[in-house]
Amino acid sequence: MSGTTVIAIDGPAASGKGTLARKLAQHYGYAYLDTGSLYRAVGQAVLAAGQDPNDDAAALAAAENLDISHIDEKTIRTREAGEAASVVAAKPAIRAAILDFQRNFAANPPGGEEGAVLDGRDIGTVVCPDARVKIFVTASPEIRAHRRWLELNNSGSKVNEAQILEDVRERDRRDAERVASPMKPAADAYLLDTSDLSIEAAFDAAVAIIDKAMS
Ligand code: DC
Numbered sequence: 399m400s401g402t403t404v405i406a407i408d409g410p411a412a413s414g415k416g417t418l419a420r421k422l423a424q425h426y427g428y429a430y431l432d433t434g435s436l437y438r439a440v441g442q443a444v445l446a447a448g449q450d451p452n453d454d455a456a457a458l459a460a461a462e463n464l465d466i467s468h469i470d471e472k473t474i475r476t477r478e479a480g481e482a483a484s485v486v487a488a489k490p491a492i493r494a495a496i497l498d499f500q501r502n503f504a505a506n507p508p509g510g511e512e513g514a515v516l517d518g519r520d521i522g523t524v525v526c527p528d529a530r531v532k533i534f535v536t537a538s539p540e541i542r543a544h545r546r547w548l549e550l551n552n553s554g555s556k557v558n559e560a561q562i563l564e565d566v567r568e569r570d571r572r573d574a575e576r577v578a579s580p581m582k583p584a585a586d587a588y589l590l591d592t593s594d595l596s597i598e599a600a601f602d603a604a605v606a607i608i609d610k611a612m613s
Contacts, residue, residue, distance in 0.1 A: 403428070403513035404504045404528070405608060406521035409535035410581060411480065411569045412542035412549075414592045414600055418535060419517035421601050422608070426515070429507030433518035433525070434483065436496050438474035439464055441482025446473075451485040461486070461495040477550060477557060477565065484569050487519075488576040500525045519573055522584035531611045533604055534583035537593040539566050 405422060409415040416432055423430035440460045441451050449456035473479060486492045500516060504526050507514040516525065522532035537545075543563035550557050573581040583589060588607045592600040 402505060402507060402511075403530045403612070404526045405513065405515045406526050406529035406532040406584070406587075407515060407517040407535060407604075408519055408521050408523075408532070408581065408583065408587070409517075410519075410542065410573065411484075411566055412546040413535045413537050414545065414597065415517045415535040417597055418592075418600055418604055419515045421597075422604055423515040425601075425605065426513060426608075427511060428513035428515050429503070429509055429511045431500065431503045431514065431516045433496075433500055433516055433521065435469055435471075435474055436464065436466070436499070437483040437487040437492070438479045439466075439469045440492060440496075441484075441486045442470075442474050442476075442479040444486065445478060445482050451482040454489060454491070457486040457489055458491050458495065461492045464496075466499070472553075475549075475553065476555065477562070480569070481565065484572050488572060488578060490578040493520075493578050497525065504529075519581035520579035522587050523582060524579045527584070531608045532584045532587035533590050533607060534587040535590050535592055535600075537591060539563060539570065541593050542566050 407415045407419040420430055440457065443460035444451045444456050451457060504514045504516055522529055540563060543559060543566045547557060547559040547562045590603055
């Protein structure tokens with residue numbers, strides 16, 4: 399597809415894939431794209447317009463007007479934006495609107511880097527099926543809920559951990575059961591369970607997988 403080296407990092411909500419993908423991009427000197435932030439920005443824009451993320455027309459208008467350079471990192475990280483993202487992401491028209499941007503990023507990383515790390519749900523299966531290395535990051539729902547709770551708590555949102563666990567389960571169900579590009583490991587993806595791994599240990603394990611696959 400392109401001359402760039404693409405590393406695909408997929409996995410469920412709060413599996414640690416974002417932190418991992420960012421560190422990997424730094425390590426290899428590649429560009430990094432958090433594709434979840436695109437869906438979050440669309441979901442957040444629908445909410446900000448006072449509309450319902452289930453509304454097809456409202457979601458599509460938000461996707462078509464998405465300005466990547468003006469994504470507000472703080473507002474897209476809220477629990478509500480994550481939920482809205484998961485709802486709009488189930489719509490084929492929204493996925494189609496965002497697909498080209500992602501593929502173009504992978505093929506022509508901004509800054510001229512020779513590679514790109516993309517993280518999401520369908521990078522290895524749909525967005526970049528020819529990625530050089532694919533890793534599917536998992537962790538138990540309880541551990542993911544605890545991590546998400548810590549993250550939200552640290553950013554000042556007072557949320558209940560049991561509620562976050564329910565959200566995680568609901569997000570998993572919605573992301574995995576949707577018809578359009580469901581979340582699932584590519585047949586040739588390496589599975590990395592981070593339940594019992596620190597960020598550093600998960601990073602070391604991923605580097606070992608990637609170095610071996612690229613050697
Ligand atoms: O990774 P995240 O939690 O920031 O993603 C938010 C939502 O966006 C997630 O619930 C599903 C959706 N998403 C997707 O469908 N495909 C992607 N490649 C990335 C995210």
